[in-house]
Amino acid sequence: RGPARDVVTLLLVGRLVAPKRVDRFLRVLAAVHRASAVPVRGIVVGDGPLRASIEAQARALGLDGTTFHVTGAQADVTPWYQCAD
Numbered sequence: 001r002g003p004a005r006d007v008v009t010l011l012l013v014g015r016l017v018a019p020k021r022v023d024r025f026l027r028v029l030a031a032v033h034r035a036s037a038v039p040v041r042g043i044v045v046g047d048g049p050l051r052a053s054i055e056a057q058a059r060a061l062g063l064d065g066t067t068f069h070v071t072g073a074q075a076d077v078t079p080w081y082q083c084a085d
Contacts, residue, residue, distance in 0.1 A: 007039045011084035013077050016048030016070075023057060029068065030061035041066065045080045047073040 010029055014020045022044060029042040042063070044054065051070060058068045074080065 009084045010042045013045045016046050016050040022054050026057050042068045044070045045074050
């Protein structure tokens with residue numbers, strides 16, 4: 001419970017492989033995005049063999065560039081944690 005924000009940011013950090021269940025994160029993100037009165041965006045920090053399919057799933061769920069972004073691998077994830085809710 002911090003100061004009110006214009007956008008709520010949800011974050012997933014990890015390698016983009018099946019055991020990480022990024023598909024589940026996307027389904028939850030899409031549901032929250034549809035139901036929330038406050039804009040919600042999701043950021044995935046990481047890379048891996050499922051990146052293309054994750055981006056395709058996001059588009060299929062109606063998540064566009066303003067509501068979902070994959071950053072790719074990052075040497076320092078601290079700034080991403082700091083911008084997340």
